[in-house]
Amino acid sequence: MTFSTSSSSSVGARLVAAALVALFTSFARAGAPAPDDLVSIAVLAPVPPPSGQAPVDRIAEALSGALAARGFGVLPQSDVDAVLARHRERYTGGVSGSMAMAFAAESGVTGILITSIDDWDEAEPPRVALTCRFVAATADTPILWIDTAARHALERPGAFGLGLGKDAFVLLDEAVEELADGLAANGGALRAGDAGARTRRRQVERRFRPRSMAFDASRAVPAEGAAKVRVAVLPFFTDGPDREIGEIVALQFVQQLTKQDAYDVLEPGVVRQALLDARVIQDQGVSLTQVDAVRALLNVDAVVSGRVSEYEPLGIDAGSPTVAFTASAIDARSRRVIWASFSFARGDDGLHLFGTGHVRSAVRLTSELVRGVVERVEELTHRSASHAPSQPPKEGNP
Amino acid sequence: MRAFWTIRLVAFAAVVSVAGCTTHRREEVTYHDPGMDFSLIQKVAVLPFVNLTQNPTAGERVRDVYTTMLQAGGTIYVLPPGEVARGLDRAGVAKPAMPTAEECVNLGKILQVDAVITGVVREYGEVRSGTAASNVVSMSVQMMESQSGKVVWSASSTKGGISAADRMFGGGGNPMDQVTSEAVRDLLDKLFK
Numbered sequence: 001m002t003f004s005t006s007s008s009s010s011v012g013a014r015l016v017a018a019a020l021v022a023l024f025t026s027f028a029r030a031g032a033p034a035p036d037d038l039v040s041i042a043v044l045a046p047v048p049p050p051s052g053q054a055p056v057d058r059i060a061e062a063l064s065g066a067l068a069a070r071g072f073g074v075l076p077q078s079d080v081d082a083v084l085a086r087h088r089e090r091y092t093g094g095v096s097g098s099m100a101m102a103f104a105a106e107s108g109v110t111g112i113l114i115t116s117i118d119d120w121d122e123a124e125p126p127r128v129a130l131t132c133r134f135v136a137a138t139a140d141t142p143i144l145w146i147d148t149a150a151r152h153a154l155e156r157p158g159a160f161g162l163g164l165g166k167d168a169f170v171l172l173d174e175a176v177e178e179l180a181d182g183l184a185a186n187g188g189a190l191r192a193g194d195a196g197a198r199t200r201r202r203q204v205e206r207r208f209r210p211r212s213m214a215f216d217a218s219r220a221v222p223a224e225g226a227a228k229v230r231v232a233v234l235p236f237f238t239d240g241p242d243r244e245i246g247e248i249v250a251l252q253f254v255q256q257l258t259k260q261d262a263y264d265v266l267e268p269g270v271v272r273q274a275l276l277d278a279r280v281i282q283d284q285g286v287s288l289t290q291v292d293a294v295r296a297l298l299n300v301d302a303v304v305s306g307r308v309s310e311y312e313p314l315g316i317d318a319g320s321p322t323v324a325f326t327a328s329a330i331d332a333r334s335r336r337v338i339w340a341s342f343s344f345a346r347g348d349d350g351l352h353l354f355g356t357g358h359v360r361s362a363v364r365l366t367s368e369l370v371r372g373v374v375e376r377v378e379e380l381t382h383r384s385a386s387h388a389p390s391q392p393p394k395e396g397n398p
Numbered sequence: 399m400r401a402f403w404t405i406r407l408v409a410f411a412a413v414v415s416v417a418g419c420t421t422h423r424r425e426e427v428t429y430h431d432p433g434m435d436f437s438l439i440q441k442v443a444v445l446p447f448v449n450l451t452q453n454p455t456a457g458e459r460v461r462d463v464y465t466t467m468l469q470a471g472g473t474i475y476v477l478p479p480g481e482v483a484r485g486l487d488r489a490g491v492a493k494p495a496m497p498t499a500e501e502c503v504n505l506g507k508i509l510q511v512d513a514v515i516t517g518v519v520r521e522y523g524e525v526r527s528g529t530a531a532s533n534v535v536s537m538s539v540q541m542m543e544s545q546s547g548k549v550v551w552s553a554s555s556t557k558g559g560i561s562a563a564d565r566m567f568g569g570g571g572n573p574m575d576q577v578t579s580e581a582v583r584d585l586l587d588k589l590f591k
Contacts, residue, residue, distance in 0.1 A: 211575075212463075212466055212467045212470045212579065213470055214469035214471075239458060240455070284479060284480055284483035285478060285479035285480030285481075285482075285483060286478055286480040286481075287478070287480035287483065287484040288478070288480075288481045288484075289484065290480065307458075307462050307479075309459045309462060309575065310575060322573065324575040326462045326463065326465075326466045328466070330478060336475070337475070337476070340469050340470070340476075342462075342463055342466040342467060342470075342579065344573070344575035344576070344579075346573060
């Protein structure tokens with residue numbers, strides 16, 4: 001009797017265990033994609049920033065590991081290097097159409113992940129900022145996903161300040177996880193080769209809106225039913241020796257414009273290649289002949305560029321960065337400025353109750369300011385489109 | 399009688415000392431050519447500003463803000479700085495920040511602008527007084543009509559600096575970019591008034 005009781009309980013336990021295993025297996029199948037559904041990615045090692053000693057290899061490894069853990073098929077780094085070596089390509093800060101095609105043909109990847117190290121400092125207070133973009137491995141290299149993760153040791157103090165005191169590598173891991181989660185959340189859309197649905201974002205705060213804005217409604221508002229505005233963002237000029245600051249701001253414009261449905265933003269690697277081919281040297285701003293050259297090579301509708309007049313990652317107080325820039329868009333057909341803006345802010349501008357809302361990272365501050373400009377352009381475009389059916393003026397008219 | 403004169407002397411001394419304590423705000427000079435119809439000016443080129451400060455980039459920074467804010471007014475179209483640089487090269491202007499009247503006319507033809515704007519940044523940076531510190535910008539701008547090379551408008555502005563409240567209560571003043579935009583706004587108000 002005792003035996004029979006024990007035997008029946010054992011069978012029951014086995015049945016429960018089997019049911020649990022079956023349940024977990026079904027969950028695991030739902031979470032990890034089948035081999036046919038894998039998005040295969042070539043992760044390019046980021047370009048080391050000239051001003052810092054960022055651990056480039058570690059960042060690439062961390063990104064590869066995080067993406068592999070989320071079910072992406074990540075091309076081994078040796079294979080990525082082999083493709084780059086075969087095509088004698090050293091630049092990994094962007095990808096041209098021919099290079100994207102080479103990756104697709106030789107390694108079978110569906111996309112390329114390009115990473116920019118926007119900020120890296122291990123000294124007190126440590127800070128990290130990465131911007132990643134997923135570019136389809138096709139000739140036209142569309143940007144399917146782009147995002148920035150910025151971390152600062154003094155932000156997110158938590159209860160009793162327990163969240164403070166993180167070193168740069170802990171911040172790096174957090175940033176990598178955030179980016180990998182963001183990319184994984186768009187996995188379905190990436191498999192289909194599109195950018196997926198745009199998530200509705202909160203409106204930018206008043207303190208990050210442009211201080212001054214010029215807008216030419218007669219040219220900036222596209223005709224009804226017109227295709228997306230094809231935009232090339234050129235590197236911004238900087239007054240100081242840190243040329244990469246201009247690229248950080250330009251990349252933020254690429255990100256914020258990409259997130260708007262109205263724009264088709266060109267991959268910066270394609271723009272760079274076109275500027276090199278046309279031997280365009282930007283020393284004092286974009287001239288109209290340069291706009292003509294970019295239009296001829298890339299068939300763009302607008303060229304966005306500007307100047308960064310102030311970029312202080314540390315600011316006066318530790319963790320109160322200052323950023324200031326002007327930006328403008330030139331219509332490539334009429335060769336006229338369609339909008340221009342001037343933005344600046346400090347991280348501690350307009351703080352909320354108990355000092356909340358303090359932006360510690362200069363990259364995050366830049367991102368907010370750029371978002372403020374792009375949102376303002378969108379707002380003025382919609383307002384103008386809804387108020388008056390504008391006829392495009394004749395070329396050359398002031 | 400003696401007491402009367404003493405009182406008058408004390409009162410006079412008090413008036414003089416109070417007048418000495420008050421800051422004398424210098425009048426900024428604005429010139430508008432009375433014979434000029436400013437509504438005809440629709441397209442301008444802003445040339446590089448003369449930089450008289452110790453900050454090597456002050457001229458370009460102020461010019462950049464001025465260009466954007468002038469365009470934001472909506473009545474005047476401003477050529478992109480790169481196009482202006484190309485025009486200066488083509489016109490062979492010896493001193494791009496200080497063109498002669500002939501050079502201005504030539505530049506106007508090349509760039510097809512109605513006027514050329516030049517400027518001077520006299521002060522740009524931090525000023526200190528005791529424990530107080532603040533940012534200050536001082537600049538002047540002039541507009542030359544491109545048909546004749548004549549100066550049709552000229553104005554100057556100074557913004558920022560240490561106020562009496564800063565001296566008394568401390569404070570670091572406004573950020574440089576804010577002071578710059580205040581000075582530029584002041585100049586644009588003077589142009590369009």
